[in-house]
Amino acid sequence: MEVVDGFHADPDRVRHVVTGAEWTPLSGAVGAGALRTRQCFPTTEATAGLTALLGREPEFDAGADAFGFYTFVSAGSAAHTEADTARANWAAVLYLTPPHLCSGGISFLRDAETEAPEITMHVPIRFNRLVLFRPNRVPHRASAGFGTDPLNGRLTQVFLFN
Template structure:
């Protein structure tokens, strides 16, 4: 069984080079297709080395999940707002690589418990799902995650993974989570992360 949450500090051997690459990507507002705050890069960073290292860490081969933003970077500045909040990820395993400079880092990634159901994630087995009052996970996602995504009173924060330069967090994508605060007035001072959405299986 994969761990529900991991933190790996000093993940990259060349973090400043990767940060420069990330800042050099195009963040065209016309490319934005999600409910997230900020802008996402039109192209991904190369992730072959990251995918291999994460596979070694997990002891299980993972690869980029298709139809996701794997390897794309997200830049979020102070005042940027999204249309959704607490959410889950459509993949086998999730990762976020923090690329903001140490002097700019604030917040991180927050994880939540849904107050009404007591759930911290979409249940992974049928018995726990039934105990939560649902028989279909898609119904739970719609009535819990999607319905209450922006209702702060419906959620209790259980943990924050603090942002730190060159820190990678890996986690179960079914955990209820949300990006921490946005900050900065320029790309160089803003919240910069590389998004990782993994599928299980052989890396092509």
């Protein structure tokens, strides 16, 4: 796992892509306030940053809608275990929530199938922080959402790839 603070040179530009995006319910999420963009918005900068971390270019199916989509989870949605782990060997989650609103993060779990899984590591949300990990090897859970829209709630950009 890698945690990179200051991933984008201009994260506000990346963040404001969502203002004109079309949103759809996020599959596998708990609560009505979990949404994802219908399309993906990968950038050359993000791909280059992931390439530098991996030592190779990320492999992804451009038609699979999994590399560079945004997610928004509102205050009405509970914490949930990520369900999309079978789709990719790698996941990168980029936090785009403004610093004064950051709350929660991502927890990595042991015994995720039990009623009380053990949290082995927690990475807090921080504006422009990228968390790169292997979702099919380590169970993980996002914390509860917050806010009422993508500009004041838990906003991430997600990259699923091999």
